[in-house]
Amino acid sequence: MARIELKELAHSYFTHPKDESDYALKRIHNEWEDGGAYALLGPSGCGKTTLLNVISGLLTPSKGSVFYDGTDVTGLPPEKRNIAQVFQFPVLYDTMSVFNNLAFPLRNRGISESEVKKRVLEVAEILDLTPFLQKRAAGLAADAKQKISLGRGLVRSDVAAILFDEPLTVIDPHLKWHLRRKLKEVHDQLKLTLIYVTHDQVEALTFADQVMVMYEGELVQIGTPQELFENPTHKFVGYFIGSPGMNFLACTLDGNTARVDGAGIVLDDEMAALGQKAQGKLELGIRPMHLEVHGKPVDGGVPVKVKAAEDQGSFKIITLSLAGHTLRARLPEGHTVPQNEAWLRFPTRWTKLFADGRLVST
Amino acid sequence: MGLKLQNVDKLLGREIHLKDINLEFESGSRNVLLGHTLAGKTSLLRIMAGIDRPTHGKILIAGQDVTGVSVRKRSVAMVYQQFINYPSLNVYKNIASPLKIAGVKKSEIDRRVHETAEILHIEDLLDRMPAELSGGQQQRISIARALIKNADLLLMDEPLVNLDYKLREELRIELQEIFERREAIVVYTTTEPAEALMLGGNIVVIDEGRILQTGPTSDVYHNPTTTKAAEVFSDPPINYLAGSVQGAKAHLGKGIQFPLIDHMQGLPPGQYTFGVRSNHLFINRTSTEDTELRGKVALAEINGSETFIHVQYDNSRLVVQKDGVHPHRIGSEISIFVSPCCFFVYDADRKLVASPSRASIANWLK
Numbered sequence: 001m002a003r004i005e006l007k008e009l010a011h012s013y014f015t016h017p018k019d020e021s022d023y024a025l026k027r028i029h030n031e032w033e034d035g036g037a038y039a040l041l042g043p044s045g046c047g048k049t050t051l052l053n054v055i056s057g058l059l060t061p062s063k064g065s066v067f068y069d070g071t072d073v074t075g076l077p078p079e080k081r082n083i084a085q086v087f088q089f090p091v092l093y094d095t096m097s098v099f100n101n102l103a104f105p106l107r108n109r110g111i112s113e114s115e116v117k118k119r120v121l122e123v124a125e126i127l128d129l130t131p132f133l134q135k136r137a138a139g140l141a142a143d144a145k146q147k148i149s150l151g152r153g154l155v156r157s158d159v160a161a162i163l164f165d166e167p168l169t170v171i172d173p174h175l176k177w178h179l180r181r182k183l184k185e186v187h188d189q190l191k192l193t194l195i196y197v198t199h200d201q202v203e204a205l206t207f208a209d210q211v212m213v214m215y216e217g218e219l220v221q222i223g224t225p226q227e228l229f230e231n232p233t234h235k236f237v238g239y240f241i242g243s244p245g246m247n248f249l250a251c252t253l254d255g256n257t258a259r260v261d262g263a264g265i266v267l268d269d270e271m272a273a274l275g276q277k278a279q280g281k282l283e284l285g286i287r288p289m290h291l292e293v294h295g296k297p298v299d300g301g302v303p304v305k306v307k308a309a310e311d312q313g314s315f316k317i318i319t320l321s322l323a324g325h326t327l328r329a330r331l332p333e334g335h336t337v338p339q340n341e342a343w344l345r346f347p348t349r350w351t352k353l354f355a356d357g358r359l360v361s362t
Numbered sequence: 363m364g365l366k367l368q369n370v371d372k373l374l375g376r377e378i379h380l381k382d383i384n385l386e387f388e389s390g391s392r393n394v395l396l397g398h399t400l401a402g403k404t405s406l407l408r409i410m411a412g413i414d415r416p417t418h419g420k421i422l423i424a425g426q427d428v429t430g431v432s433v434r435k436r437s438v439a440m441v442y443q444q445f446i447n448y449p450s451l452n453v454y455k456n457i458a459s460p461l462k463i464a465g466v467k468k469s470e471i472d473r474r475v476h477e478t479a480e481i482l483h484i485e486d487l488l489d490r491m492p493a494e495l496s497g498g499q500q501q502r503i504s505i506a507r508a509l510i511k512n513a514d515l516l517l518m519d520e521p522l523v524n525l526d527y528k529l530r531e532e533l534r535i536e537l538q539e540i541f542e543r544r545e546a547i548v549v550y551t552t553t554e555p556a557e558a559l560m561l562g563g564n565i566v567v568i569d570e571g572r573i574l575q576t577g578p579t580s581d582v583y584h585n586p587t588t589t590k591a592a593e594v595f596s597d598p599p600i601n602y603l604a605g606s607v608q609g610a611k612a613h614l615g616k617g618i619q620f621p622l623i624d625h626m627q628g629l630p631p632g633q634y635t636f637g638v639r640s641n642h643l644f645i646n647r648t649s650t651e652d653t654e655l656r657g658k659v660a661l662a663e664i665n666g667s668e669t670f671i672h673v674q675y676d677n678s679r680l681v682v683q684k685d686g687v688h689p690h691r692i693g694s695e696i697s698i699f700v701s702p703c704c705f706f707v708y709d710a711d712r713k714l715v716a717s718p719s720r721a722s723i724a725n726w727l728k
Binding site: 043044045172173174177180181184185188199200201202205206224225226228229230239240241242243244245287288289310311312313314315330332333334335 | 399496497526527528531538553555556559560562580583599639640641660661662663664665666667670672683685686687688689692723724725726727728
């Protein structure tokens, strides 16, 4: 297992990139700790596959370098980097038994048959594959096949990291939780460096201790799932994580009050002070579940119009209009949806201020 | 223009794809077909469209038997899971194609293409080719091509399933607005309970080719008449606990008992299954009436704005839904609290005998 450092990485698929927009990876400078469970989360086209290919060695970056445990591997091909990869679709030898599939990477490296047997049995046990060892891989269900793909990475004791590229795509929805759990258990037991690439927030947030959110070729925020949800430092993170995403309202500052077309929303003093110093376009951000919705005027409540309400069973999503801006609020079950008019309170703890798309900071 | 399916079966050799389907859809109605993968949703849509012929039974449109009538002679539009467009035609021509085939005047086609493209926010893409577009944009074209026909029957077969969730969120809201302005019968299939609830209207819950339950979507959600219907209409899965009733008390094994309050009053003695949705299980006590269950965390799944805590309890798995994002270590001990007012009660035949009153749940949650 290895600590992976990415130093001043940038990559363009153009031979002569002209400006920043020609770069699929803009500037990535980051360290991934040995034994960490990481997720790389972002929409299609954000550059996550490019970054994955740079880490595995399938792609040499235009700029910067990749270090494994302090050794520069930028020029090394994938087979010299000891990276295992699990793809969207299981990659197996269909005609071989499960045992032989798992043994393949070891036999390939000329490891003694007794050692092969020991490792395969160990890994099969962890992945609940023991009963299938003598079966042919071809006849197995998708989730068992994906476990074999994972197992082929795990059997190698020299593997530096295991990379997952949307590994649960082909798994039935009701079996996914089981594999998610298995992956977390494997990580807890073996303390491997695992990097999970996905566009799906459920996959990323459930699997990883640290999630890196990627947007337009940059890592815009790295944090625990809870940090990303409760304290997004980039507008994109607020939008992309959570369902529906964070509400944003363009505003100006008047002391510690944010003005949204005449409506005043009181901010946390510290947040307002940082906002005063910040450069660029100011926006206020709050998650739908943190908005307090009242059916009658309340102290500090901002009047809004109620446009629509959708019942989702355990909660309702209501669409509101504040001086022409659309907001979404999440109303817990059992609360009545106000008719036509409502009053919103913005709890200071959850009301954030963004300048040019980034959370105001020191 | 109502649509009626009478005693429809679809058999393929010995395999039953659909059995005993009797349904009626009114003009202008919004309908959801909810079921797991392979439940028969697509088979049913294809029969409604006239693409496939039922093995037995009849299809009536406005009282006329149309069972053998080809799809070409019917007023129907369909959107599929896969993004299906003509790859060699630009977006404009893709959207215009149904009208062109129907021989509509050029000026009329032009007006309607622009009108439809505007509804779907693809006016700027009319000159582009489908391959240059994202999945979301491609599906918008397919939807536009379906809408432009103004067909009497608009069939949507899991149209959002292949899009990433942010696009799904956006399009789902837009589709609701689009359906509201249409006079067509809309039939929309989905595997997701939340999507079904958002679309509202009427629902058909289907499983293994048979109809489990029909009715207004929200009524069915709150009164699933069988444990199977409740399973199909719950995500995360509904939690079931086996128990029995003796006197004025229910017993849930492991020495857990609670009084038969509210909707459960007067239940005759016997064996029952108690069902409770994950959003009515809590990890903090909410009232003194709550029943406590001790278990171990199997996994905390984080679903964007909620955490689904899977708990191993007495040889079964329970799922607790909690607002917000919260870490829970696998294997750690956890208490689950449930109020008796939230239980669905099913008898030995797994049929609903009592469902919770929405008013008492609301009251309890306050």
